[in-house]
Amino acid sequence: MKSIYRAREMVREKVSVLQGENGEDGLAVLKAQKMLHTVNGVVQNVKNWNGPDKNADTSHETLLQKEMEFHIAAKENNVEKMTSLKGQKININSRNNLNRTALHFAVAKNNLNAVTFLLNHKARVDIVDKHGLTVLHLAAWSADLNIFQKLINAGASQKSATEDGMNVLHFAAQHNKLSIVDYILTELQLKDLNVGDKKGKKPFHLAAENGHLNMVSKLVDLNLFSPDKDKDGNTALHLAAKKGHSDLIGTLLNLFEDIDQPNEIGATPFYLAIEGKHIECGDLLLQAGSNINAATHDGRGALHIAAENGLKNMIHFLIDNNFDIKPNPNDKNPPLHLAIRRNFIPIVDVPSNDVEDNEDEIDTDKDLPSDLDQIPNYMTKENVPPESGHDLNDDDTGRKISSSTKAKPNYMEIVDVLMERGCDLNAVDTRQQTALHLVAEFNNIDLVQKLLKSGHCDLTIADKQGKTALKVAARSNNTLIVDMIIKAERYYTWKKECQDDPDNQKEFQDSLIDFKQDHSLQTxxxxxxxxxxxxxxxxxxxxxxxxxxxxxxxxxxxxxxxxxxxxxxxxxxxxxxxxxxxxxxxxxxxxxxxxxxxxxxxxxxxxxxxxxxxxxxxxxxxxxxxxx
Structure with missing residues (x-):
């Protein structure tokens, strides 16, 4: 296999030399190119027979050694090295396997000297990589206005879009390039670029989603405010709330009349703020009049999110702000049930595959788009702005959190909080089971004790199969829980008899009752x-x-x-x-x-x-x- 690679490189070098000597139309060039195509076919066939070469540098596989060095020099803004390599008749428009040239990398790194060198030597500005990204897109993404203007003057296409439907205005708005946006809209007069991408997001959506207050203000001043929804039904207010951009919420609230518009799943901006664990955003939306009890189409409200994710402070915040904790008859899984299930059925983190096995996915931990070789596709997921330096796996203090070391919520505490704040212990899920049914099924003695001592459990409720909590416990073969429930049934029957008797003045303190096994010395x-x-x-x-x-x-x-x-x-x-x-x-x-x-x-x-x-x-x- 290595000998075939070497043969291919020799043919490529010959083609490069002949192109320099005879021009693009020379007969010798055509013959050499035909031979190169033959060698490429042989290489591909051998690769197909042997499977992928895991040791190959997939990012530079189609480049000669000198072309690789030229790309690296462009990334490093090393014009001296680029000049030396250019003197050796290398092709400055050579592309790697992702169809990226040295100009792509120089622009992505905002290397003005390298970009100037390449443009002076007639580097092509119209080459599109395998995902539709042009050098002008990259300039709008990570470069400054000077490079952007140079590319425009060199003839770069101003209106081209990526495979995801994003144009230069999308990229500039997404990454807070104020001067470039101003240039596009005032100098180039390209207001027709203010369209939705394939996800339905306009530049205004992207600016809000990434928390760029100045960019939002700029677009509003340029009459590019958009109240429209994207294809998921999200307005700019939804997107900002979801990401927790509290400094931007105030501005957006003044632009939207209906701040409780539901998206495609029925989620309001307030719901998305709570889902994203952003209390400050949620508070701002509540102060502006958001409905705290708004629920999605499947009946999930903000309290469901807080309980399911173990957010104790969020639960207090919601109930302190008059969240209605009365059970909804159509609730498939009440908050208390969600907390109990999460306590006994932990969510397992699924490790992601290697980049080479997922070439179409973005690595959001990278600083984009500076390291294009490591990021095969930078369009399929939400991007991290190059200037932000923010890692999606950081906590609120900026500390790195590994998926294997993240602290797991204490769901027993969440159950305690929900019980203390008055959640209905007799609310039922889709199986018509109460919290006690669930806990009996999971064989947790301590939680059974808490529920029974509360004095609010209706022990007569039967699920869809006609089973009470006692029957569920009996079927689970946990004799301790069976005995505890029978003790509770007999105790609460006696208590009711006493309370119904006007002559009986006995006082009951349910919280002091112990339904567990008696191991005391006295008895x-x-x-x-x-x-x-x-x-x-x-x-x-x-x-x-x-x-x-x-x-x-x-x-x-x-x-x-x-x-x-x-x-x-x-x-x-x-x-x-x-x-x-x-x-x-x-x-x-x-x-x-x-x-x-x-x-x-x-x-x-x-x-x-x-x-x-x-x-x-x-x-x-x-x-x-x-x-x-």
Missing amino acids: RRLREALWKLAYNELRSHGWKKLAQVWLFTEAQLKAIEEEWTGQASYKEHGHRMLLIWLHGALLKDEYPNKIVYEELTKLGKRRIAERFRKHSTGDTFFKNCTIS
């Missing part, structure tokens, strides 16, 4: 006695008889029996039932020993009752025990 002897009762004394249906006396529901008994099967499973079932009952008895300030003894006696189990009394001796009647 240890009694719990041991209950274990012996369940495992050594009661028969297969004995525990159910006690459960029925103590008003356990059929659903609760089925949930207990869901886990553990076999001939001896009733022992574990009975033990769990007794501990659940004990939890409620202690909350009611009852005498657990006495109650168990009496109920066993009523069932004709006098001997078992006596043995239970002996096992629990030392803690008689247990009046003062409390559950932790």
